[in-house]
Each structure stands twice: as structure tokens, then as C-alpha cells.
Amino acid sequence: MNVNFSMKMIGAVGLMALAAACSSTKSTGPDVAATDNSNTGVSSIVAGSQEDLEQNVGHRVFFGYDQYSLTPQAQATLQRQADFLKQHSNVRVVVSGNCDERGTREYNLALGARRAEAARAYLVSMGIDSSRVTAVSYGKERPIDPRSTEEAWSLNRNATTTISAVGA
Amino acid sequence: MRFGVLASFLLHACAIGLAFISLPDFLRTKVVEATVIPVELIREAELAEKTSVPAAAPKPKPKAEEPPDLPKPKEEEPKPTPKAESEPAPKPEPKAEEPAPKPELPKPKPQEKPKPKPKQEDLDLDALSALVDKSRKSDAASDADSNATLEAERARPAIGAGDRLAASEIDKMRAAVSRCWNASAIIGAPEPEKLIVELDIDLNRDGTLSGAPRVVNALQINLSGNRFWKVAEQNAIRAVQACQPYDFFDPMRYQEWKAFTLNFDPSIMAGF
Amino acid sequence: MIRQAVLAILAAMIGFAATPAGARVRIDITQANVEPMPIAVPDFMGGDSDMTGLGRDITGVIMADLDRSGLFSVIDQRAYVEKLSSVDVRPRFADWRIINAQVLVAGEVRQTPDGRIEVATRVWDVYSNEQLGAVSFKTPADNWRRAAHKVADFVYKSLTGEEGYFDTRIVYVYETGPKEKRTKRLMIMDQDGANPVLLTDGLNYQALTPRFSPTQQQITYMALFDNKPGQVYLFNIETGEQEQLGTFRGMTFAPRFTPDGTRVLMSMERAGNSDVFQMELATRRLTRLTDNPGIDVSPTMSPDGRRIAFTSDRGGAEQIYVMNSDGSGQKRITFGDGRYQTPVWSPRGDLIAFTRLYQGRFYIGVIRPDGSGERLLTESYLDEGPTWAPNGRVLMFFREASPGSGPSLWSVDLTGRNLRRVRTPGDSSDPAWSPPLP
Numbered sequence A: 001m002n003v004n005f006s007m008k009m010i011g012a013v014g015l016m017a018l019a020a021a022c023s024s025t026k027s028t029g030p031d032v033a034a035t036d037n038s039n040t041g042v043s044s045i046v047a048g049s050q051e052d053l054e055q056n057v058g059h060r061v062f063f064g065y066d067q068y069s070l071t072p073q074a075q076a077t078l079q080r081q082a083d084f085l086k087q088h089s090n091v092r093v094v095v096s097g098n099c100d101e102r103g104t105r106e107y108n109l110a111l112g113a114r115r116a117e118a119a120r121a122y123l124v125s126m127g128i129d130s131s132r133v134t135a136v137s138y139g140k141e142r143p144i145d146p147r148s149t150e151e152a153w154s155l156n157r158n159a160t161t162t163i164s165a166v167g168a
Numbered sequence B: 001m002r003f004g005v006l007a008s009f010l011l012h013a014c015a016i017g018l019a020f021i022s023l024p025d026f027l028r029t030k031v032v033e034a035t036v037i038p039v040e041l042i043r044e045a046e047l048a049e050k051t052s053v054p055a056a057a058p059k060p061k062p063k064a065e066e067p068p069d070l071p072k073p074k075e076e077e078p079k080p081t082p083k084a085e086s087e088p089a090p091k092p093e094p095k096a097e098e099p100a101p102k103p104e105l106p107k108p109k110p111q112e113k114p115k116p117k118p119k120q121e122d123l124d125l126d127a128l129s130a131l132v133d134k135s136r137k138s139d140a141a142s143d144a145d146s147n148a149t150l151e152a153e154r155a156r157p158a159i160g161a162g163d164r165l166a167a168s169e170i171d172k173m174r175a176a177v178s179r180c181w182n183a184s185a186i187i188g189a190p191e192p193e194k195l196i197v198e199l200d201i202d203l204n205r206d207g208t209l210s211g212a213p214r215v216v217n218a219l220q221i222n223l224s225g226n227r228f229w230k231v232a233e234q235n236a237i238r239a240v241q242a243c244q245p246y247d248f249f250d251p252m253r254y255q256e257w258k259a260f261t262l263n264f265d266p267s268i269m270a271g272f
Numbered sequence C: 001m002i003r004q005a006v007l008a009i010l011a012a013m014i015g016f017a018a019t020p021a022g023a024r025v026r027i028d029i030t031q032a033n034v035e036p037m038p039i040a041v042p043d044f045m046g047g048d049s050d051m052t053g054l055g056r057d058i059t060g061v062i063m064a065d066l067d068r069s070g071l072f073s074v075i076d077q078r079a080y081v082e083k084l085s086s087v088d089v090r091p092r093f094a095d096w097r098i099i100n101a102q103v104l105v106a107g108e109v110r111q112t113p114d115g116r117i118e119v120a121t122r123v124w125d126v127y128s129n130e131q132l133g134a135v136s137f138k139t140p141a142d143n144w145r146r147a148a149h150k151v152a153d154f155v156y157k158s159l160t161g162e163e164g165y166f167d168t169r170i171v172y173v174y175e176t177g178p179k180e181k182r183t184k185r186l187m188i189m190d191q192d193g194a195n196p197v198l199l200t201d202g203l204n205y206q207a208l209t210p211r212f213s214p215t216q217q218q219i220t221y222m223a224l225f226d227n228k229p230g231q232v233y234l235f236n237i238e239t240g241e242q243e244q245l246g247t248f249r250g251m252t253f254a255p256r257f258t259p260d261g262t263r264v265l266m267s268m269e270r271a272g273n274s275d276v277f278q279m280e281l282a283t284r285r286l287t288r289l290t291d292n293p294g295i296d297v298s299p300t301m302s303p304d305g306r307r308i309a310f311t312s313d314r315g316g317a318e319q320i321y322v323m324n325s326d327g328s329g330q331k332r333i334t335f336g337d338g339r340y341q342t343p344v345w346s347p348r349g350d351l352i353a354f355t356r357l358y359q360g361r362f363y364i365g366v367i368r369p370d371g372s373g374e375r376l377l378t379e380s381y382l383d384e385g386p387t388w389a390p391n392g393r394v395l396m397f398f399r400e401a402s403p404g405s406g407p408s409l410w411s412v413d414l415t416g417r418n419l420r421r422v423r424t425p426g427d428s429s430d431p432a433w434s435p436p437l438p
Helices: A007-023 A030-040 A050-057 A072-087 A105-125 A150-156 B002-019 B044-051 B125-135 B141-153 B167-180 B218-224 B227-243 B251-257 C002-018 C049-068 C093-097 C141-160
Strands: A060-062 A091-098 A133-139 A158-166 B038-040 B197-202 B259-264 C025-029 C037-040 C072-074 C103-111 C117-125 C130-139 C169-176 C183-190 C206-212 C218-224 C231-236 C242-244 C252-257 C263-270 C273-280 C285-288 C296-301 C307-312 C319-324 C339-345 C352-358 C361-367 C375-380 C382-388 C394-400 C408-413 C420-422 C428-433
Touching: A050 A072, A050 A158, A060 A072, A072 A091, A072 A105, A091 A105, A105 A133, A105 A158, A105 C206, A105 C252, A105 C263, A105 C273, A105 C296, A105 C339, B167 B227, B167 C025, B197 B227, B218 B227, B227 B259, B227 C141, C037 C141, C049 C072, C049 C103, C049 C117, C049 C141, C103 C141, C117 C141, C130 C141, C169 C206, C183 C218, C206 C252, C218 C252, C231 C263, C252 C296, C263 C296, C273 C296, C307 C339, C319 C339, C339 C382, C352 C382, C361 C394, C375 C382, C375 C394, C375 C408, C382 C428, C394 C428, C408 C428
Parallel strands: A091 A133, B038 C130, B259 C025, C037 C072, C037 C103, C183 C206, C206 C428, C231 C252, C296 C339, C361 C382
Antiparallel strands: A060 A158, A091 A158, B197 B259, C103 C117, C117 C130, C169 C183, C169 C428, C206 C218, C218 C231, C231 C242, C252 C263, C263 C273, C273 C285, C296 C307, C307 C319, C339 C352, C352 C361, C361 C375, C382 C394, C394 C408, C408 C420
């Protein structure tokens, strides 16, 4: 999922995606086409880009049910993210904490904040300047997998790192 | 218009006068005494308009009108009868126009017949009850369950039974009254376990009520100031009235079932 | 009052004198039918054809309100025997008893000299032949729906002793689009689903957890943005104006007005941990109420303003706690298996509603503030976020009936009866009941 849109785009894409979901054909609008481009341009990954982060580093770490502690796997991913951020010192990121749908909205917002903070704190402990990493919580409002299955839930319990700005 | 007011006035006078000599029910044009209190209402469109502003452009919208127009000013309308009906507060209704003994004439129930299966009205009752039943749709599936539970619990042994009347007769009476007692409003009230109503009723030989039910704990209910208790009282009275005639008793043993004390206790049903 | 008491004493004495003790058979009636009470609502009479049509429309709204309450079932009009001629004429009660009506609602619509309408109503007890109440509402003709709701409220109160809740509105989150990119906007509608109006456009943020002010036409809710922490907002329904409630680095969320409407309780997150705070609206002064390494969310104040319930996971799994309104005396009140979230204090004060998660199912339940008397009212794949009708008798919440199904609004009586779906234009969540309209 590309969180990197301007805010207004999100809404527009949401509407377009709704239209797309209804017709379920490839003939979608320009906004959706733009989304597709970013996914298909694998061969030409720009170093220090979001694609680079997603494909070569890993932009997501996962959590257990109602958990916010980092697994060894998650720590390894965050270690690579820290290295990435050290390499590209002009990059700022947002770490968003997410939850599965098996909790209430309000509690999940709090739980998502903990997950985001756990990842953010780890990056900072690896030497990343805390001003470069912002933590936000999306609670259960932004699932990456829309299904209601154990597999989807385990994917949706995550902290996702997204490049928010490049430059000084 | 003038004539109407005058007529109304005259009819009132008649009705009040006749009330003292127990007015028969066939005099159809009894005019109601109590005045209806008018209440002013704000226009909904006003509220709706105010809400239709898109939030993204938060420009302060001038109010369409001065907001209220509120229900406060209780305008008294010039009504022929000056008696003001209390509004929502459950004060005793002014029932001055009620003839005291409540004659209930159009009930063609023979007073002294041994086996009364009266209810003979010139109406297609079956068709009516079909309509009535149809309108009583139960929406939630959970209703069915709770009814089943109630049904099961109904089979409890008789409490406080008189030693002469057979337990099976008491069960019949309890089942009949339970069926007519509509407690759906009461069991959701605050502290439903306290809303106990005790009624004394007397029966005629044909199983009809021989008078109005007497509320044994009326004093307690009135002094409590608890409006839910008042509603519980009305519900209990309605139940025994709706249920008559109680024509399943042996007429030969009238002395044994001519008087009951019914203790309406909603606490078990409320489940608290 | 005194006269009443004297009458009651007299009645009691007469009762004693008339019946020799011992002759009565005593029976405890502990079971009742919980069927809706059969009630007759003939079309409200109107003088001319305009008023007759309006009378029919008003009657339709009243009937739907009463029916939806689950406490009444309106008898089919085709069964009615008597044709009423005026609201001021005493009905022929036998005609209504014969169709099993227990109560008759008679009404009339007339045009007032100043061009408005007057809706007059009498509520009759068909068995005691007594009037239970009478009222009339004057209003502009285009405001007839509200007049109808007011009449339904009046009938409800006459028969239950409880304030009605039909002249109220619901604000909720209207959801569109696929799950991964959901548009969530605030929508407001009448309690019966009429007049739905969108309040936010959903372009820049998802609007979540709206709550009505108990005293003003105002809502507090949380705006969830992209790439910056979500914040609590105030939204004025009358003007459409909105403002952020303070500016904070951390996320602010789970807002709820205090019963007097002067403050907003909410959670604020700092460095990943959430605690309960209170903001005074007049001064924008923020006070911390909890300071615990566990998550403290979803604060809700008792109607007397003395206590606050909230969710905390300080003991492991989420449970409900109650504390004094200054934050002192924090005490856990739920001890059941699973997790307890979203406590909401009843406007009546006697119960706290909550969402409970247990073994993969979600429940809406109620519990007394001292932790006793827990009852679960509903169950499904996901039931969440109860809100109380202003009279404290009915709860609304949202439900996803099965995995993958969209959310919809439901209501249930606090006895657990009368579960019903609430009509909305589409997927809907986070309902919040308004106080009675002014």
C-alpha cells in the first residue's frame, strides 16, 4: 500500500477504487493506473526510495495478538531500516502502528501507538536521530489485507515504515 | 364555530350532570374534560439546514432563524373547558367526568347464568383476531427464546395457595393472569425488583370482576413518588381486567374462588 | 400529593373493611408476557383533505416509532371498529377492547390561524376507560415529523413512566470504499433513519468515534490523518464550524463529553503510552487523570459527575476500571474472562455498557458500576461501541455479523430484547445518540 500520496489523493483514490471494485475490470481511472506503475517498475528502483525500502530492506515488522514487543525477526528488519536511514541521511520516515480487526477502535488506536513507538524507539536506539522518525497509530483503520482470516490478521498487526520526506 | 362551542358547553353540562346519576354508556357524545396543553416545537428543517454545511469548508454559517421557538411557552389555548391537563408528569388525571361506579353497559354478559360463554358480538371475531395476531409480529429471534423460558418457569408450584382451592385451579388462575400481564415496560425500568403491586379482586359467579380491583399497597406506591411503580400498578390492573372472565372455575364451588389477592412481582423476570 | 395520600388511605381502609381476612386466595404472579403491548393508533383526524393526508403521515411516523421500541405492537388499522370523529370525544372503549387493544392513541391535526399546524393527542387506557394523558404540539407544517416523534415520546412516557427517545438524532461513521482505503465520514440522521446528512467530506481524514454533547448541538470526534497523529475535534452542528481541541504532539483520541457538557474526557498518547486526560472547554486547560504504564482509554463519566469509568490493560488483558473524577481511587470492576473495552456510563447512572471480547466473539453487555450484575445482551462476530438512548433504556451499537461483512447499526433493549437493525444508507459504525432535541 502506498501511503505516500498527498492527503487529497487518498480520498480520490478511495473513490476510484470503489468504482474499480464495482466494475472489477482493468479499465480503471488515471489515479489507480498511477498506483500500478509504482508497483511494476521493479527494475528501476531508485536507491533511498520507498521502493528500495520495501523491496530491499523490508518496511514492515509484525506483532503477535495484542502484543507490541519486537520479535527477533522484527529487530533484524529494524536493524536493516536503521542502516538504510544511515545511508540516506536526508530521508525522514513515519512509522505507523496497525492492528487487526479483533479489538475495538479506541483500544486499537492505543495499541497501534505502542507498536509504532516500539519500532521508532528501536530505530532511535540504533543511532537514528529521533527527529527523523515520527510514530503514528492507525489502529485497525488501515488494514493491508482486507480479509477476515488469521493470516490477514497477522499481516495487519504491524508497524510500517514509510518515507515521508526526502531532503534537508 | 360558535354553535360548536355552545353545543360543547351544553353537552359538558349534561355530561357532568348525568354523571351523578350513573350515565349509561349509550349516550355517545361525551366530551372530554381535560384540555390539551399545546407545546411549541422548533422546526426541524432549521436543525437540518444547520447540519448540512460541509465540514471541510468551515465557514461560519449564519443561523437561519433565531433558534427557539422552543417548547417552553406553554400557550394556553382558549378552550371551552378550563381544566388543564397536566403534561407529562404522571399526576392523577382529572377524572371528574367519570361516573363513579363505571357502568360498562355494552357488555352483554349475563350476570347469573351458570355456564357463560358469552362474548357474542355481531362481528367476525375470527377475522379480527387474525388481523390482530398478524400485527403482533415478533421481530427478534431472541424473543422466542425468552418466551420459551417463561413458559417453562410458569410450571412452578403454587405459593401461598389457599388450602381449599385445588392447586390446579390456582395454576390456571396464575397462568391466565400471567398471560394477560404485560410487563415488557416494567422489566426495563430502574430497580424493577421493587415494583411489586398487590391487587385484591372479587369475582362474580360468571368469572367476571365484580368491581374494580383494589390496590393493597396503593398508599406505598403513591407515597414513593416512583412513577415506574405507578405504571406497574396500571399494568397490573389492566392485566386482571383484560383477562376476565375467569370462567374456568367450578361454579358449584364459587365460595372458594370468589376472592383473590394477586401479588405481581416482576423481579424474577427482570433477572436482576 | 397529600390529597392523594388521604385518598389512598381511605381506599385501603375500605378495602380492609369489605373483605374478611382469610377468605382470599393469595397468588404470586411472577411471570408475565413480554410481548409488546397491543395498542391502537387510528389515523390522526384532519379537517380538510390536506390535514387528513398529513394526519396519515404523522400517524405512520408515530406507529413506526412505537413499534420499533419493542414495547408496543400497533394493531392493524383494518381491525378497528370505531371510527373516531373528534379527539375531544370520548371513545367507545368496548370497540377497542374487542380488538384486544390495551391502549388507544387518538389524535387530530388542525391548521392554526397563523398557518401552522397543531397536533393534539389523547392516550386512553381502554380497560380502565381513563385518559392517561393529553398533549398538543404546535409547529410549522414542514416540521411535522418532529411533532410526530414528540407525540410518540408522549405516548411512550404515558405508558412506561420513562422519557421517550424518539425525538432524537444519531451521529455515526458512514463508511465507503474498500477496507484498505476506507472513506469514513460523519453522518447525522433522525433516530428513525430519516433526514440523513453528511457532516464531513472524508477527503483529508477518517472521522471516528463521534459523541454528542449532552447540552449543545455539538459533537466531539477523532480525525485520523495520514502521517501525523490523529486528533480530537469539536464540531458545531448548527454552524458547521469545527476546531481541533488543543494541539498536541501525541495522538489524542477516544473523546467523550462530561455530562454537564463543560469538559471533554479523552485519551492522549505520549511516547506510545496512553493515559486519560480531561480538557475544560472554556479555558482549554488540560488535566491528567491517570498516569500508568498500561494503556488507559475510553473514559466515560457518571451522570452525577463524580466518577469515571475507563479501559485499562494495566493488569494484563483489558478490563474496566472506575475512579473518582479527580483520578483518585482507581479500582477494577470487571473480572471476567476475555477483554472488556469501551465502557459507556448510562445516562440513568445505574449501569455501564461495554464491549466484551471472549474466545473470538464480541458481546455488548451491561454491568453495575460496582462490578455486580454483569449481563451480556448481544453476541456476534463483531459487536462494538455501545451508545445509550437518553433515557438509558435502549442501546445502539455497530455489528459486523460475519467475517468480511460490512458494519451496520443495531439497537437492543437493555433487557436484551428487541434486537433490531437500524436503517442507514450504507455501511455504518460508531453510532452516538443525541440528547433529546430542544
